[in-house]
Amino acid sequence: MSSPSPGRTLVFKILRHNPQDPTSEPHVARFELEEYEGMTLFIALNEIRERFAPDLQFDFVCRAGICGSCGMVINGRPGLACRTLTSTLAPEITLAPLPVFKLIADLSVDTGEWMRGMSERLETWIHEQTPVDLHAVEERMEPELAEAIYELDRCIECGCCIAACGTARMREDFVGAVGLNKIARFRLDPRDARDDGDFYDLIGDDDGVFGCMSLLGCHDICPKELPLQTQIAFLRRKMVRVS
Amino acid sequence: MKIVYTDVLVIGGGLAGLRTAVGVKQRGFDTIVLSLVPAKRSHSAAAQGGMQASLGHSAMGAGDNEDVHFEDTVKGSDWGADQRVARMFTHVAPKAIRELAGWGVPWNRVSQGEREAVINAERVVITESAKAHGLITARDFGGTRKWRTCYTSDGTGHAMLFALGDQSIAHGIPVMERMEALALIHEGGRCYGAVVRNLVTGELSAFLARATTIATGGYGRIYKVSTNAVICEGTGTAIALETGVAELGNMEAVQFHPTAIVPAGILTTEGCRGDGGILRDVKGHRFMPDYEREKRELASRDVVSRRMTEHMRKGLAVQSPYGDHLWLDITVLGREHVHKNLREVTDICRYFLGMDPAEDWIPVRPTQHYSMGGIRTDHRGESTTLKGLFACGEAACWDMHGFNRLGGNSVAETVVAGMIVSEFIADFCAGSESDINLSTGLVREFVEREQAGLDGLLNSSNGESASAIRSRMEEIMIEQVGIFRTGSELESAVEELEQLLERSRRLSVRNRVPGANPELVAAYRLPKMLKLALCAALGARQRTESRGAHYREDFPQRNDRDWLNRSITTWPSAEATLPRLDYESIEVGDMELPPGFRGYGTRDHIDHPHSDQRHRQIEQILKAVDPNDRYARQAALMPFEHLLPEKYRPRSQRLEIKT
Numbered sequence: 001m002s003s004p005s006p007g008r009t010l011v012f013k014i015l016r017h018n019p020q021d022p023t024s025e026p027h028v029a030r031f032e033l034e035e036y037e038g039m040t041l042f043i044a045l046n047e048i049r050e051r052f053a054p055d056l057q058f059d060f061v062c063r064a065g066i067c068g069s070c071g072m073v074i075n076g077r078p079g080l081a082c083r084t085l086t087s088t089l090a091p092e093i094t095l096a097p098l099p100v101f102k103l104i105a106d107l108s109v110d111t112g113e114w115m116r117g118m119s120e121r122l123e124t125w126i127h128e129q130t131p132v133d134l135h136a137v138e139e140r141m142e143p144e145l146a147e148a149i150y151e152l153d154r155c156i157e158c159g160c161c162i163a164a165c166g167t168a169r170m171r172e173d174f175v176g177a178v179g180l181n182k183i184a185r186f187r188l189d190p191r192d193a194r195d196d197g198d199f200y201d202l203i204g205d206d207d208g209v210f211g212c213m214s215l216l217g218c219h220d221i222c223p224k225e226l227p228l229q230t231q232i233a234f235l236r237r238k239m240v241r242v243s
Numbered sequence: 244m245k246i247v248y249t250d251v252l253v254i255g256g257g258l259a260g261l262r263t264a265v266g267v268k269q270r271g272f273d274t275i276v277l278s279l280v281p282a283k284r285s286h287s288a289a290a291q292g293g294m295q296a297s298l299g300h301s302a303m304g305a306g307d308n309e310d311v312h313f314e315d316t317v318k319g320s321d322w323g324a325d326q327r328v329a330r331m332f333t334h335v336a337p338k339a340i341r342e343l344a345g346w347g348v349p350w351n352r353v354s355q356g357e358r359e360a361v362i363n364a365e366r367v368v369i370t371e372s373a374k375a376h377g378l379i380t381a382r383d384f385g386g387t388r389k390w391r392t393c394y395t396s397d398g399t400g401h402a403m404l405f406a407l408g409d410q411s412i413a414h415g416i417p418v419m420e421r422m423e424a425l426a427l428i429h430e431g432g433r434c435y436g437a438v439v440r441n442l443v444t445g446e447l448s449a450f451l452a453r454a455t456t457i458a459t460g461g462y463g464r465i466y467k468v469s470t471n472a473v474i475c476e477g478t479g480t481a482i483a484l485e486t487g488v489a490e491l492g493n494m495e496a497v498q499f500h501p502t503a504i505v506p507a508g509i510l511t512t513e514g515c516r517g518d519g520g521i522l523r524d525v526k527g528h529r530f531m532p533d534y535e536r537e538k539r540e541l542a543s544r545d546v547v548s549r550r551m552t553e554h555m556r557k558g559l560a561v562q563s564p565y566g567d568h569l570w571l572d573i574t575v576l577g578r579e580h581v582h583k584n585l586r587e588v589t590d591i592c593r594y595f596l597g598m599d600p601a602e603d604w605i606p607v608r609p610t611q612h613y614s615m616g617g618i619r620t621d622h623r624g625e626s627t628t629l630k631g632l633f634a635c636g637e638a639a640c641w642d643m644h645g646f647n648r649l650g651g652n653s654v655a656e657t658v659v660a661g662m663i664v665s666e667f668i669a670d671f672c673a674g675s676e677s678d679i680n681l682s683t684g685l686v687r688e689f690v691e692r693e694q695a696g697l698d699g700l701l702n703s704s705n706g707e708s709a710s711a712i713r714s715r716m717e718e719i720m721i722e723q724v725g726i727f728r729t730g731s732e733l734e735s736a737v738e739e740l741e742q743l744l745e746r747s748r749r750l751s752v753r754n755r756v757p758g759a760n761p762e763l764v765a766a767y768r769l770p771k772m773l774k775l776a777l778c779a780a781l782g783a784r785q786r787t788e789s790r791g792a793h794y795r796e797d798f799p800q801r802n803d804r805d806w807l808n809r810s811i812t813t814w815p816s817a818e819a820t821l822p823r824l825d826y827e828s829i830e831v832g833d834m835e836l837p838p839g840f841r842g843y844g845t846r847d848h849i850d851h852p853h854s855d856q857r858h859r860q861i862e863q864i865l866k867a868v869d870p871n872d873r874y875a876r877q878a879a880l881m882p883f884e885h886l887l888p889e890k891y892r893p894r895s896q897r898l899e900i901k902t
């Protein structure tokens with residue numbers, strides 16, 4: 001277990017605002033905590049809520065880096081709060097909600113609505129060729145292909161790539177790395193009946209792969225370390241060919 | 244007052260809820276799914292290791308079929324399961340895997356030829372058949388005779404939940420996030436929907452439906468340390484209990500998983516041991532073979548968790564500032580395997596422990612993990628006592644797990660139950676018995692009662708805060724209603740929980756805003772959680788035997804003579820501080836597999852007086868049936884196919900793989 005220097009006092013500067021409350025103005029609230037070994041931002045935020053700010057809002061579900069609920073901007077960088085050990089940060093920690101997404105309050109944002117909108121536009125589901133016969137032996141798939149699909153399937157829709165993306169901040173309907181990665185995933189999947197022409201109709205414009213400026217903020221930030229850089233570049237080449 | 248109408252209200256957007264919604268939608272009914280969080284963030288996403296289905300395509304799974312899966316499940320349950328339901332489940336599980344494959348789940352596949360694996364801490368070579376190449380493969384899990392657990396690396400739940408989440412979007416099913424069901428609307432033994440609170444605005448509304456389904460997952464968070472997500476607070480189960488009509492089954496049956504990391508309580512999958520990982524004590528000694536000669540680290544979870552605790556009590560634990568623990572050693576599997584097939588585990592160790600599990604041992608100890616208990620339903624998934632209320636997934640006691648569920652059988656249950664129960668819900672909705680004739684007055688009454696409760700919390704100024712009571716409840720549960728239980732501890736647990744429940748009726752909150760208000764949420768959930776805790780503690784106190792995960796040190800034997808039954812709890816009235824406890828007997832005479840030795844754990848139980856008779860009867864019946872026709876033999880003992888929706892009755896094909 002990593003052991004931080006004992007007895008650090010952590011200073012949290014949290015950007016607070018509750019749009020539901022007409023009297024609320026965005027402001028930075030400051031809290032102090034004694035650090036202890038194994039402290040994560042999940043533990044710290046709960047302690048702050050318990051001791052100082054019962055109305056402080058944030059989202060945690062799995063608290064294990066699996067569900068993608070707790071994306072926030074940690075010292076200027078989007079990341080998963082639950083799996084961030086405070087010992088990996090300097091003693092002054094600034095926290096802000098992910099930009100681009102609708103603010104619910106404080107550190108809580110509405111990624112769900114954004115992701116559903118993206119999924120509906122990109123039709124991020126298998127477009128079956130023939131319905132599966134549930135009673136028959138399944139279709140075969142090469143083991144390496146199944147693994148390659150899983151590799152791209154690992155996205156947890158945390159929204160960190162969107163928060164880090166210049167295009168997403170400017171273009172409301174830009175599907176972002178999360179959306180482009182999903183297209184790459186379904187494109188790889190032989191069970192999906194769609195061809196490149198169909199995918200072009202979905203992402204062959206400035207809200208799709210041509211809106212991406214390839215600055216790769218997304219790639220460096222993705223907590224699941226998805227190969228976003230290669231996937232976006234590859235898709236772009238394929239889509240240029242179709243056009 | 245806002246009223247929303249739909250055909251089928253599904254409370255819960257995890258695997259069970261989403262599969263149910265898709266099922267009724269495919270049958271042409273309207274449905275709305277409610278969830279505390281975006282559906283894809285539901286706790287199902289955290290399932291790592293895999294899903295059991297007897298495909299039998301991997302070499303180590305050769306010869307597997309529904310019969311073997313059934314037997315493993317019933318033995319795992321310590322004979323607490325409803326055997327007909329276990330049969331329905333094992334029959335449909337292969338179909339569920341194949342349906343999910345069609346929806347895009349990238350199940351790992353069989354790769355023909357030789358490959359290395361670790362079995363019993365030794366490297367062995369397994370040869371996969373060329374005939375099976377490219378079919379869905381499986382790994383080993385505890386309490387199973389064949390390698391049967393299908394998986395996508397160690398992100399199985401994630402892949403399944405995203406496939407289902409995307410299917411629900413494809414079917415245009417509205418999923419309303421950050422919505423919490425606070426109470427069921429019911430009258431005269433019939434459920435009509437729920438009062439629902441918007442967690443962002445605080446607004447209450449009524450959702451009315453022909454059928455209401457609860458798929459809200461488990462109640463692990465009544466325990467101080469749990470592998471469960473922080474939202475697994477069991478409120479869905481509690482609102483069923485609070486009707487006073489719906490029954491809960493086997494609430495004392497709570498599973499502890501052997502290997503959660505210390506101190507965070509985050510799970511490392513059973514796949515670690517399934518793939519060959521071993522447990523070590525403070526001296527580095529591999530101790531499980533000393534206790535369980537045959538199954539070693541891969542006995543069922545209840546047994547391994549108990550053996551670990553027993554070993555730690557002998558002073559052989561590793562001591563740390565966060566309490567005692569043991570080691571899980573997966574370094575034996577080799578770096579490549581760990582980093583590729585146990586990737587989530589690698590990430591968890593890296594981020595939460597700052598170590599690499601391919602290099603160092605992982606500090607683990609048994610931790611609350613799964614709720615076998617839940618809303619008691621019939622084989623169709625409908626509440627035994629409240630018409631129009633259905634339940635499935637971890638929230639239900641359907642009851643295929645009895646007193647201990649096998650790893651990999653839970654995500655399998657969620658989708659299989661979703662498939663089966665949605666058909667019965669659709670049948671129910673198609674008939675006139677599902678028509679709703681309900682006065683708005685009644686609906687208003689239910690909404691106003693909830694509103695009054697919330698207003699009370701917001702306006703009272705001299706009550707206690709919820710958090711101290713809640714921590715005490717969590718401590719009591721882990722210390723006195725945990726892995727090892729005794730009558731005197733359970734007695735004091737019940738007593739103290741009762742006092743806590745009374746105190747929880749006089750709470751107040753510092754933060755008085757009616758909208759998004761985490762403190763308010765904690766306050767109104769607390770009495771619900773305490774009621775579940777009381778059901779579990781009281782059930783455990785009364786059950787003077789040991790069965791599956793329920794272990795009484797003062798009554799260490801399984802006692803089929805007196806306790807071959809299901810504990811049934813109901814909540815008598817709003818003022819009550821204790822549940823009512825009844826028992827539903829499990830008939831030996833109907834069993835395909837009468838009680839016996841599980842094959843692991845202690846070989847010591849008190850027989851049921853009818854056990855021998857049933858064994859002899861079975862011998863007689865089987866004499867008259869073709870020994871080579873396993874279907875006929877099964878049907879002669881305990882017919883179940885007629886219980887299934889017609890579309891799921893056909894047999895599942897599999898290739899016969901020879902090794």
Ligand SMILES: Cc1cc2nc3c(=O)[nH]c(=O)nc-3n(C[C@H](O)[C@H](O)[C@H](O)COP(=O)(O)OP(=O)(O)OC[C@H]3O[C@@H](n4cnc5c(N)ncnc54)[C@H](O)[C@@H]3O)c2cc1C
Pocket residue numbers: 254255256257258259260277278279280282285286287288289290291292293294295399400422423424425458459460461470471472474475477478479510512612613635636637638650651652653654655657
């Ligand atoms: C860490 C971990 C790993 C696991 N690994 C495996 C495995 O490898 N194999 C296996 O078979 N099983 C595994 N399990 C168990 C399995 O994951 C769960 O039992 C299963 O996913 C439960 O699914 P569900 O659909 O019943 O409930 P959940 O997925 O928990 O979903 C519950 C839903 O209900 C909603 N909800 C809850 N209360 C309310 C309310 N009052 N109002 C509105 N909505 C509400 C929630 O928002 C959520 O959408 C694991 C469990 C854990 C804890």
Ligand code: SF4
Pocket residue numbers: 154155156157158159160161162177178181221222223224225226
């Ligand atoms: S691509 Fe990565 S950063 Fe973007 S949503 Fe998915 S997991 Fe998060």
Ligand code: SF4
Pocket residue numbers: 161164165166167168176177211212213214215216217218219232
């Ligand atoms: S590379 Fe494209 S998607 Fe990624 S951050 Fe830059 S603009 Fe956004």
Ligand code: FES
Pocket residue numbers: 059060061062063064065066067068069070071080081082083
């Ligand atoms: S809470 Fe699930 S990823 Fe952080």
